[in-house]
Amino acid sequence: xxxxxxxxxxxxxxxxxxxxxxxxxxxxxxxxxxxxxxxxxxxxxxxxxxxxxxxxxxxxxxxxxxxxxxxxxxxxxxxxxxxxxxxxxxxxxxxxxxxxxxxxxxxxxxxxxxxxxxxxxxxxxxxxxxxxxxxxxxxxxxxxxxxxxxxxxxxxxxxxxxxxxxxxxxxxxxxxxxxxxxxxxxxxxxxxxxxxxxxxxxxxxxxxxxxxxxxxxxxxxxxxxxxxxxxxxxxxxxxxxxxxxxxxxxxxxxxxxxxxxxxxxxxxxxxxxxxxxxxxxxxxxxxxxxxxxxxxxxx
Amino acid sequence: xxxxxxxxxxxxxxxxxxxxxxxxxxxxxxxxxxxxxxxxxxxxxxxxxxxxxxxxxxxxxxxxxxxxxxxxxxxxxxxxxxxxxxxxxxxxxxxxxxxxxxxxxxxxxxxxxxxxxxxxxxxxxxxxxxxxxxxxxxxxxxxxxxxxxxxxxxxxxxxxxxxxxxxxxxxxxxxxxxxxxxxxxxxxxxxxxxxxxxxxxxxxxxxxxxxxxxxxxxxxxxxxxxxxxxxxxxxxxxxxxxxxxxxxxxxxxxxxxxxxxxxxxxxxxxxxxxxxxxxxxxxxxxxxxxxxxxxxxxx
Numbered sequence: 001x002x003x004x005x006x007x008x009x010x011x012x013x014x015x016x017x018x019x020x021x022x023x024x025x026x027x028x029x030x031x032x033x034x035x036x037x038x039x040x041x042x043x044x045x046x047x048x049x050x051x052x053x054x055x056x057x058x059x060x061x062x063x064x065x066x067x068x069x070x071x072x073x074x075x076x077x078x079x080x081x082x083x084x085x086x087x088x089x090x091x092x093x094x095x096x097x098x099x100x101x102x103x104x105x106x107x108x109x110x111x112x113x114x115x116x117x118x119x120x121x122x123x124x125x126x127x128x129x130x131x132x133x134x135x136x137x138x139x140x141x142x143x144x145x146x147x148x149x150x151x152x153x154x155x156x157x158x159x160x161x162x163x164x165x166x167x168x169x170x171x172x173x174x175x176x177x178x179x180x181x182x183x184x185x186x187x188x189x190x191x192x193x194x195x196x197x198x199x200x201x202x203x204x205x206x207x208x209x210x211x212x213x214x215x216x217x218x219x220x221x222x223x224x225x226x227x228x229x230x231x232x233x234x235x236x237x238x239x240x241x242x243x244x245x246x247x248x249x250x251x252x253x254x255x256x257x258x259x260x261x262x263x264x265x266x267x268x269x270x271x272x273x274x275x276x277x278x279x280x281x282x283x284x285x286x287x288x289x290x291x292x293x294x295x296x297x298x299x
Numbered sequence: 300x301x302x303x304x305x306x307x308x309x310x311x312x313x314x315x316x317x318x319x320x321x322x323x324x325x326x327x328x329x330x331x332x333x334x335x336x337x338x339x340x341x342x343x344x345x346x347x348x349x350x351x352x353x354x355x356x357x358x359x360x361x362x363x364x365x366x367x368x369x370x371x372x373x374x375x376x377x378x379x380x381x382x383x384x385x386x387x388x389x390x391x392x393x394x395x396x397x398x399x400x401x402x403x404x405x406x407x408x409x410x411x412x413x414x415x416x417x418x419x420x421x422x423x424x425x426x427x428x429x430x431x432x433x434x435x436x437x438x439x440x441x442x443x444x445x446x447x448x449x450x451x452x453x454x455x456x457x458x459x460x461x462x463x464x465x466x467x468x469x470x471x472x473x474x475x476x477x478x479x480x481x482x483x484x485x486x487x488x489x490x491x492x493x494x495x496x497x498x499x500x501x502x503x504x505x506x507x508x509x510x511x512x513x514x515x516x517x518x519x520x521x522x523x524x525x526x527x528x529x530x531x532x533x534x535x536x537x538x539x540x541x542x543x544x545x546x547x548x549x550x551x552x553x554x555x556x557x558x559x560x561x562x563x564x565x566x567x568x569x570x571x572x573x574x575x576x577x578x579x580x581x582x583x584x585x586x587x588x589x590x591x592x593x594x595x596x597x598x
Contacts, residue, residue, distance in 0.1 A: 001485070001488065001520070001523075003485075181594070183560070184556070184557050184559075184560020184561060185519050185557065185560065185561060186300070186302075186560060186561045186562065187560060189300065210590065211590065211594045212553070212556055212590055212591050212594050213515060213550070213553040213556070213589070213590030213591060214515065214553075214556070214557060214560070216512060216513065216515065216516040217515040217516040217518075217519045217557060219516075220484055220516045220519060220520065221300070221519065224300075247590060247593075251512070254511070254512040254513075257483070257511055257512070257513070258483050258484065258513060258516060260483075261482070261483020261484065261485060261486060261513070262483060262484060262485045263485065290512070291509065291510065291511055291512030291546060292511050292512060294546075295480070295510045295511050
């Protein structure tokens with residue numbers, strides 16, 4: 001069994017994680033979290049989103065967060081951008097990378113952004129084009145790749161089509177999101193194989209949620225296919241805080257612990273990551289939703 | 300990637316799980332739990348232990364539990380037995396199967412049962428011999444197969460030696476226990492390969508704890524080697540109830556969810572298993588320590 005020698009860990013806790021917090025996290029805590037994550041050795045730290053504060057109030061201060069961080073050489077701080085208006089704000093803040101957000105499910109796209117998949121891709125086209133014209137890198141998310149809360153199963157061909165459209169539109173990397181965490185290993189592998197038939201596997205990322213406890217097994221099975229980029233969230237940030245135990249993004253510490261055991265290089269410091277998981281969790285008034293952080297304990 | 304067509308799920312919750320509960324669980328609850336687990340379709344339900352009640356007070360009523368259950372045709376109800384005295388009690392209760400408990404770590408064996416590995420194997424010899432002479436099946440546990448709380452790393456050769464000694468001594472199945480849940484996928488696979496060089500892989504079982512969140516990934520990687528027996532614990536019973544979040548045995552529901560996703564047959568009913576996880580957890584005054592049970596919720 002062979003695995004990539006190196007894996008790029010993309011930290012999504014400050015955006016995909018914190019956006020689910022009900023209580024607004026102070027700007028200075030968000031900025032300090034991002035700086036601490038970069039200091040752990042993470043090469044990519046998703047820093048915020050230029051979306052409507054009515055939709056995602058927790059991200060209303062993303063410009064202030066970006067202004068407050070201490071940018072570290074060699075670290076990317078992408079920002080989620082849904083439309084041209086968001087892109088303009090990203091350009092004002094001189095971000096180097098944006099992310100656009102598609103889905104492989106028609107029902108999810110309708111309920112989430114009130115249009116069809118095809119229409120959503122049309123909306124992203126000018127965003128991607130203008131971003132690239134301004135020298136920005138664009139990352140593409142595809143959600144619901146292993147299941148949809150409304151439709152259930154999603155055909156791997158639907159995932160591959162959306163992924164390819166975003167890739168051809170100019171995304172340098174496609175992040176495949178198991179948004180509701182229902183996928184299992186064989187299906188994850190089949191999905192990645194279908195996408196990798198159209199896009200180089202080196203340009204794919206795994207973005208798996210751990211709702212059903214399957215994320216690490218699914219990541220393991222996809223690493224075997226050569227995928228070498230994994231999204232994760234410090235302390236498992238991104239679960240639903242109202243439903244005790246219902247988890248969201250796979251925890252960065254748990255992913256890193258597995259990767260270290262496989263002999264995969266990441267450049268990320270596990271002890272420091274665990275300490276950071278306890279740091280942010282204390283500020284949020286709870287324990288980390290990460291087995292590794294809990295097993296190691298607060299230092 | 301190929302997996303076994305069928306996997307035998309060995310339920311250890313009523314013994315390995317409940318023995319960690321501080322408050323004594325009433326005999327009738329234990330018996331009802333065992334009956335409910337058998338009704339879920341589990342082919343093996345570990346029912347108790349004939350050990351000193353001073354060491355494991357929770358198992359003091361194992362004879363009463365065995366007398367109270369409603370034995371189901373085709374289901375095994377093994378009982379842990381550390382010595383000839385325990386075997387005599389097992390014979391009185393007419394159990395069909397016992398389990399003996401060894402370890403691959405010298406330090407763990409010394410601290411746990413105050414003798415060397417070699418001495419522990421000598422102690423088990425008459426137990427195994429007499430048990431088989433009476434027509435009982437004997438299962439062998441090896442603990443600390445992926446790490447020891449005192450020694451750290453454990454050589455795969457040490458695991459293979461103890462496993463082979465128990466197998467040659469008459470155990471029909473060897474259950475390989477990651478007692479402290481520190482193992483990762485590549486190491487789990489290397490360990491199983493080392494043992495499978497001496498014992499048919501069809502006679503091996505995986506007994507992994509989920510302390511570091513790695514259990515499902517490790518099981519997945521060992522299923523790929525052909526192991527077709529997996530120990531697990533309903534609702535993740537067996538964590539340390541004092542350390543919130545510190546988990547023990549991998550949860551049966553999480554294992555079954557993965558196996559169903561892989562198309563592996565088990566004969567176990569997932570919905571019924573989840574309902575049983577909520578049932579016992581309510582009796583213990585907490586939520587299940589199983590992501591699948593939490594995600595699906597109590598019905």
